[in-house]
Amino acid sequence: MFAYIVRRLFLMLVTLFGISVIIFVLLRVVPGNIVDILFDAAGFVDPADKANLERELGLSQPIVIQYLHWIGGLLHGDLGYSYVSEKPALEEILPRIPITARLAGLALLFSASIGIPLGVISAVHQGSKLDYALRVVSLSGLSLPSFWLGLLILMASVSLFGTMPIFNPNPKTWLEALTIYAVPAMAVGFRSAALTMRITRSSMLEILRQDYIRTARAKGASEASVNYHHALKNAVLPVITVIGIEAAFLIGGLIVTETVFNIPGIARFLVEALRWRDYPIVQNLVMFIAVVVVVVNFIVDMLYAAIDPRIRFGD
Amino acid sequence: MRSVQALAVAVLSVLTISDVSRAAEPKSGGIFRIYHRDSPGSASIHEGATYSVNIPFMPIFNNLVIFDQHIAQNSADTIRPELAESWAWSGDNKTLTFKLRKDVKWHDGKPFTAADVKCTFDMLMGKSQQKFRQNPRKSWYDQVDEVTTNGDYEASFRLKRPQPALLSLLASGYSPVYPCHVSPAEMRTKPVGTGPFKFVEFKANESIKLTKNPDYFKKGLPYLDGIEFTIITNRSTAILGFVSGKFDMTFPTEVSIPLLKDVKSQDPKAVCVVEPNNVSTNIIINSSAPPFDNLDIRRALALALDRKAFIQIMFEGQGDIGGTMEPAPDGLWAMPKEMLEQIPGYGPDIEKNREEARKLMQKAGYGPDKHLQIKVSTRNIAVYRDPAIILIDQIKSIYIDAELDVVDTAQWFPKIARKDYSLGLNLTGNAVDEPDQSFYENYACGSERNYTNYCNKDIEKLFDQQSEETNLDKRKKLVWEIDKKLQEDVARPIIFHARTGTCWKPYVKNVTIMSNSSYNGYRYEDVWLDK
Numbered sequence: 001m002f003a004y005i006v007r008r009l010f011l012m013l014v015t016l017f018g019i020s021v022i023i024f025v026l027l028r029v030v031p032g033n034i035v036d037i038l039f040d041a042a043g044f045v046d047p048a049d050k051a052n053l054e055r056e057l058g059l060s061q062p063i064v065i066q067y068l069h070w071i072g073g074l075l076h077g078d079l080g081y082s083y084v085s086e087k088p089a090l091e092e093i094l095p096r097i098p099i100t101a102r103l104a105g106l107a108l109l110f111s112a113s114i115g116i117p118l119g120v121i122s123a124v125h126q127g128s129k130l131d132y133a134l135r136v137v138s139l140s141g142l143s144l145p146s147f148w149l150g151l152l153i154l155m156a157s158v159s160l161f162g163t164m165p166i167f168n169p170n171p172k173t174w175l176e177a178l179t180i181y182a183v184p185a186m187a188v189g190f191r192s193a194a195l196t197m198r199i200t201r202s203s204m205l206e207i208l209r210q211d212y213i214r215t216a217r218a219k220g221a222s223e224a225s226v227n228y229h230h231a232l233k234n235a236v237l238p239v240i241t242v243i244g245i246e247a248a249f250l251i252g253g254l255i256v257t258e259t260v261f262n263i264p265g266i267a268r269f270l271v272e273a274l275r276w277r278d279y280p281i282v283q284n285l286v287m288f289i290a291v292v293v294v295v296v297n298f299i300v301d302m303l304y305a306a307i308d309p310r311i312r313f314g315d
Numbered sequence: 316m317r318s319v320q321a322l323a324v325a326v327l328s329v330l331t332i333s334d335v336s337r338a339a340e341p342k343s344g345g346i347f348r349i350y351h352r353d354s355p356g357s358a359s360i361h362e363g364a365t366y367s368v369n370i371p372f373m374p375i376f377n378n379l380v381i382f383d384q385h386i387a388q389n390s391a392d393t394i395r396p397e398l399a400e401s402w403a404w405s406g407d408n409k410t411l412t413f414k415l416r417k418d419v420k421w422h423d424g425k426p427f428t429a430a431d432v433k434c435t436f437d438m439l440m441g442k443s444q445q446k447f448r449q450n451p452r453k454s455w456y457d458q459v460d461e462v463t464t465n466g467d468y469e470a471s472f473r474l475k476r477p478q479p480a481l482l483s484l485l486a487s488g489y490s491p492v493y494p495c496h497v498s499p500a501e502m503r504t505k506p507v508g509t510g511p512f513k514f515v516e517f518k519a520n521e522s523i524k525l526t527k528n529p530d531y532f533k534k535g536l537p538y539l540d541g542i543e544f545t546i547i548t549n550r551s552t553a554i555l556g557f558v559s560g561k562f563d564m565t566f567p568t569e570v571s572i573p574l575l576k577d578v579k580s581q582d583p584k585a586v587c588v589v590e591p592n593n594v595s596t597n598i599i600i601n602s603s604a605p606p607f608d609n610l611d612i613r614r615a616l617a618l619a620l621d622r623k624a625f626i627q628i629m630f631e632g633q634g635d636i637g638g639t640m641e642p643a644p645d646g647l648w649a650m651p652k653e654m655l656e657q658i659p660g661y662g663p664d665i666e667k668n669r670e671e672a673r674k675l676m677q678k679a680g681y682g683p684d685k686h687l688q689i690k691v692s693t694r695n696i697a698v699y700r701d702p703a704i705i706l707i708d709q710i711k712s713i714y715i716d717a718e719l720d721v722v723d724t725a726q727w728f729p730k731i732a733r734k735d736y737s738l739g740l741n742l743t744g745n746a747v748d749e750p751d752q753s754f755y756e757n758y759a760c761g762s763e764r765n766y767t768n769y770c771n772k773d774i775e776k777l778f779d780q781q782s783e784e785t786n787l788d789k790r791k792k793l794v795w796e797i798d799k800k801l802q803e804d805v806a807r808p809i810i811f812h813a814r815t816g817t818c819w820k821p822y823v824k825n826v827t828i829m830s831n832s833s834y835n836g837y838r839y840e841d842v843w844l845d846k
Contacts, residue, residue: 032726038356038449039728053448084356085519086504092519151551158559158581166547166556169521262547262556264521272354272520272548275724 001305008301012294019290023283024067033059034083034277057083070283080280084273089280093266093288100258100265104250106185111192112243116236118193119200124227126205134197141194146253150187150260157183167263180261188257192246199242203235210234237308244300248293339824343538345844347823350553351544352566354520357448357503360491361439364451366744366833369488370567371523371544373837374537375422375508376491379413379432379470380482384838387590387830389748390647391479394486398427398509408477408785415468419532421494422513429464434495436462436472447499452746454755454762455484458782477783479790480751487747488835511537511840520546531840538843550574558582563820563844568592568833570816572630578818587818589633592833593641593748596625596702598808599731599739599767606687607737611675613805616738617660618672619713625705625811635812636661638798639753642812645830647748650795658802672713681714690720693740694727702810703740731766741766743807748831750794754778758806769806822846 035053054060058069073080079089122134157164165184171177207213208231216230254267266285273281355367360376363369380402383393396402399413419427437443440456458478463471472481484490497507506514509532512525523544527537545562547553554574557565558581568590570578575587598616600607607613626634635642636655643649655661660668673682681687693703700721707717717738722730730736745753755778756762760770774797781793802809817828822845829836 032723032729036726036729037724049449082519085517086357086500154552154555158555162559164555164559164561166552166561259549260552262545262549262552264518268548269520276356 005302008298012298015294016287016290020071020283020287021067023286023290024070025063027277027279027282028063028066030277032277034279035059037276070280074284074287079284082273082281083278084276084281089284092269092281093285096264096266096269097288099263100254100267102181103185103188103254103258103263103265104247106181107189107192107250107253108243108247110185110189111196111246114189115193115196116200116232116239119197119239120204120227120232122197122201123204123208124223135201138194138197138201141190141197144190145256146188146191147256147260149190150184150257153183153187154260166261169264180263184257184261184263187261188250188253191253192243192250195246196239196242200235200239203238204231207231207235233307237304240300240303240307244296247296251289339845341538341824341841341843342845343843344540345846347539347542347564347839347842347844348562349542349544349564350556350562350566351523351546352550352553352569353548354546355523358506358514358517358523359447359499359503360489361435361452361493362447362449362499362503366488366567369834370837371525371542372506372514373488373491374510374512374525374542374839375506375514376493376510377419377508378485378487378490378492379415380486381838382486382829382832382835384836384840385825385827387827388645388647389483389486389829389832389835391483394482398432398492402482408479409474410471411474411481412469412471415470416532417468419509420530421496421509422507422528423494423497425494425496426467427492427494427509428467429470430467431492431495432470433462433464435491435493438493438499445499448503452489454764455490455752457755476779477785478751479785480749480782483747483749484752486835487832488837489746511838512539512542515541520548522546533840537840539839542839554578557585557818560820563823564826565816565818567817567828567837568815570818572633572814572816575816575818578816582818584821585818586821586823587816588828589814589816590828590830591635591641591645591812591814592744593646593812593831594742594744594833595637595639595641595812596698596740596742596810598706598810599736599741600805600807601734601737601739602767602769603734604737606679606689609679610805611679612687614659615672615675615679615713616710616715617802617805617808618668618675619710619715620660620706620808620810621665621709622661622811624709625702628705629701629811630814633814635814637812638802638809639757639807640750640794640798641745641748641831646812647831648750648791648794648798650798654795654799658799660808661802669712676714683714686714686716689715689717689737691717691738691740692720692722692730692736694724695721696724698813699740699742706740706810739766741807744833746832746834750790750797751778751782754781754797758801767807769804771800771804771806774800774804 035050039050058066081087082089082092085092118134122131125131154164165179167180168176171180213226213230216226251267254265255271258265258268270282270285273285351371353367355363357363358372360368360372377397379397379399380394381397382389383395386393398416398419400416402411402413404411415429421427434443436456438445438447439450439453440459441450441453458474458476460473460475463473491508493502494507511528511531513528515524515526517523524541526541527539531537547556554577556562558578578585579587600613602608602613622636626632637649638655640646640648662668691703691707693699703719707719710717731739743757756764758765758769759778760775777793777797781790781797784790784793819826824845825842827836
């Protein structure tokens with residue numbers, strides 16, 4: 001087990017190094033940089049002014065030097081300065097992380113707490129009207145884009161309640177605080193909940209046909225015990241995998257959800273930084289997201305062993 | 316006749332609203348909440364070239380002079396003193412002297428003096444040690460030889476030749492006075508001004524907050540405790556936010572005509588105005604390479620345009636046809652209609668124009684069996700893309716098959732500068748309704764914003780002639796002549812001038828949307844909330 005963890009940690013570092021190179025190179029392959037954009041906004045190009053600014057921002061240096069400068073800074077906790085706001089990148093990124101973390105956490109919680117029970121119910125009542133209804137719900141969850149769902153929610157709340165749950169940094173009541181996160185979390189988590197539900201259903205159906213389930217029933221175990229103790233415990237492994245993958249995909253969903261609900265999190269910030277080619281922000285944010293994804297995957301692998309003792313990583 | 320009556324009713328109702336708001340006693344207090352369409356690149360007005368910077372940061376500053384904030388049409392007659400108490404031209408019209416106020420302090424407590432005026436304009440002219448990161452309006456001051464001071468409270472602009480337009484340029488929202496003691500870098504992140512509101516914070520992609528300046532030199536102002544701009548890039552969310560009461564006003568001049576209808580249907584009490592914004596949608600032509608190096612093809616292109624169709628499709632008829640200068644009645648320098656209609660392509664008979672265009676195309680070797688294949692390049696923004704698509708459709712009628720080439724905004728200007736395009740659809744905004752700004756910036760030989768490199772030395776002489784002319788009527792005639800010539804030369808064919816909407820809640824008082832510029836009307840010192 002220990003050797004496995006060490007091997008995985010080593011692989012994580014290699015992956016992160018690869019990601020850092022890819023991000024760095026890709027960003028510079030994309031045409032245009034911050035200087036082009038600033039001068040585009042101004043509507044003219046003075047080559048001397050442009051060259052000065054490129055030199056000032058370090059963009060005139062060879063790409064390898066720029067990379068080493070970034071990685072060197074990163075290892076010392078210096079993330080550089082945002083080209084746009086001219087503030088330290090860390091100062092720009094840090095306050096946004098808890099906002100997105102809250103939103104992502106709530107979305108995953110929503111996804112698991114809705115998707116798993118409904119998936120089980122759907123499997124246990126296979127072929128019933130309830131099963132069909134739940135399958136329609138899950139299919140619609142997979143089909144509805146989260147930005148569209150978000151806009152529908154906003155329009156409905158303006159029309160029904162005369163207000164809307166967009167972000168407010170200083171909510172007046174706990175209910176408002178909950179609403180500004182919970183509603184967007186539901187919008188973005190709906191698709192994820194639908195996927196979780198479908199995976200749970202199919203996994204449960206497969207398990208419920210196993211011999212040991214029949215044996216448990218033959219021994220007189222109650223339906224609840226068979227479904228939740230014997231079947232769900234074994235069916236949950238692929239569900240955990242999916243939730244792990246969904247945690248990574250969630251960032252993509254959060255970009256539009258943060259835009260629609262005007263939440264100043266890292267996903268929307270990343271898009272804006274990309275638009276401005278604000279390299280220090282984009283590089284560090286993508287690295288942060290990469291670290292989160294790699295760590296989540298690592299935790300999922302560890303959970304396998306915890307949930308299913310038959311899995312022995314060291315073998 | 317019915318439409319005239321409707322217009323009269325609308326004008327009367329607007330006047331009534333305006334009268335009521337003026338008649339009521341202003342109340343102090345409250346935070347004015349506006350949504351902002353995007354996150355500005357910096358807080359420095361002098362380094363910006365978009366009103367995304369002007370609108371939130373103009374309340375922080377003062378100019379020497381400013382266009383009256385309650386008269387929609389900016390003109391030389393509506394210029395009012397601000398940091399200057401008075402101004403005077405010398406007898407030879409080559410020196411403009413300002414007497415400055417003595418009771419003005421910067422937000423950090425330091426006194427405002429003539430040295431700050433000199434610093435600001437020296438920096439704009441590129442004459443000072445400190446430099447702006449970018450200086451998009453340097454050309455505005457090309458005729459200024461030097462700025463001198465006489466004591467702490469007098470500053471003079473000495474010109475190379477008479478330029479009556481200078482005062483209008485100084486009255487723009489783009490011409491605030493900066494403090495000498497604050498660096499350009501600090502001004503981009505924590506601006507210090509003398510204006511009615513102080514800077515509190517600017518969180519990129521989130522919000523911009525301003526607070527009342529209790530030491531403002533205009534006693535009793537501002538009425539508001541502060542202004543908060545929430546940055547909302549999604550237009551639907553922003554409009555819903557306004558409708559639901561989260562904001563007191565929409566981002567100025569940013570509500571399209573169809574969206575305006577939505578707002579009015581969901582919030583019938585909202586006060587909405589539609590005004591021209593002095594932004595023209597035009598075609599840029601690469602005349603240095605085939606096929607548009609052929610004047611016949613350029614002329615054919617100009618003849619193929621059905622401008623009314625553009626306006627009908629995009630603005631439900633609420634737009635204007637004109638030349639380079641903003642059309643009348645809001646534009647001060649527009650050609651008379653009969654003169655405009657003499658220009659090829661502006662006549663009312665579109666089919667006749669297109670027939671003539673087809674003949675020119677056939678002369679150039681194209682026809683029903685041999686279409687010209689080109690790309691129409693434009694920025695990947697809806698206000699650019701939509702007219703580009705209509706343009707592609709219209710030029711099909713003169714044997715031109717065009718493909719839309721959508722360019723990322725970061726690549727747009729470098730692409731144009733490289734001349735890596737044959738036909739482009741472009742928007743040109745004018746900060747001041749003033750021929751000097753428009754002609755020199757967009758059409759002068761070698762000008763940095765003359766994207767097409769159009770260069771006509773004869774016209775340039777006329778630019779100087781009109782610029783020096785102090786007789787308004789004579790100057791107007793010269794401007795019309797120049798504008799007509801620019802359109803006949805197909806220098807940068809103007810398709811239309813847009814109109815856009817702004818809405819605010821009925822309790823917001825003293826807001827005036829300018830009708831011939833989108834850059835000059837955001838001081839907000841006497842805006843108040845009747846709550």
